[in-house]
Amino acid sequence: QVQLVESGGGLVQAGGSLRLSCAASGRTFSRYAMGWFRQAPGNERQFVAAINWSGGNTYYAGSVKGRFTISRGNAKNTVYLQMNSLKPEDTAVYFCAAKIDYSGTYSTGYDYWGQGTQVTVSS
Numbered sequence: 001q002v003q004l005v006e007s008g009g010g011l012v013q014a015g016g017s018l019r020l021s022c023a024a025s026g027r028t029f030s031r032y033a034m035g036w037f038r039q040a041p042g043n044e045r046q047f048v049a050a051i052n053w054s055g056g057n058t059y060y061a062g063s064v065k066g067r068f069t070i071s072r073g074n075a076k077n078t079v080y081l082q083m084n085s086l087k088p089e090d091t092a093v094y095f096c097a098a099k100i101d102y103s104g105t106y107s108t109g110y111d112y113w114g115q116g117t118q119v120t121v122s123s
Contacts, residue, residue, distance in 0.1 A: 005115070033050055048060070
């Protein structure tokens with residue numbers, strides 16, 4: 001059974017930083033793309049960042065590019081999201097997601113999802 005567990009969320013002031021982690025289990029994730037999404041109250045879930053199976057390619061939403069960095073651990077079953085220069089509009093529940101990396105697209109089509117971790121940025 002595939003399981004994704006996020007951690008690292010919390011409350012931070014604007015301009016601060018947080019590092020989210022996602023631990024994946026249940027199968028070998030070396031051929032899986034991993035992504036981060038977020039959902040604010042009243043809004044649809046939106047793509048934040050993704051990393052391909054090898055970790056060699058990363059993708060970002062325009063709103064976070066230059067502030068957020070996605071990476072994955074050596075064992076490929078852990079993915080991180082380093083978030084710097086946080087803004088109040090980054091407040092949301094952040095979700096980790098995974099899919100087999102075959103399509104070349106990274107903002108949609110994920111098969112597995114975590115339960116989410118709350119990030120709140122105060123002004």
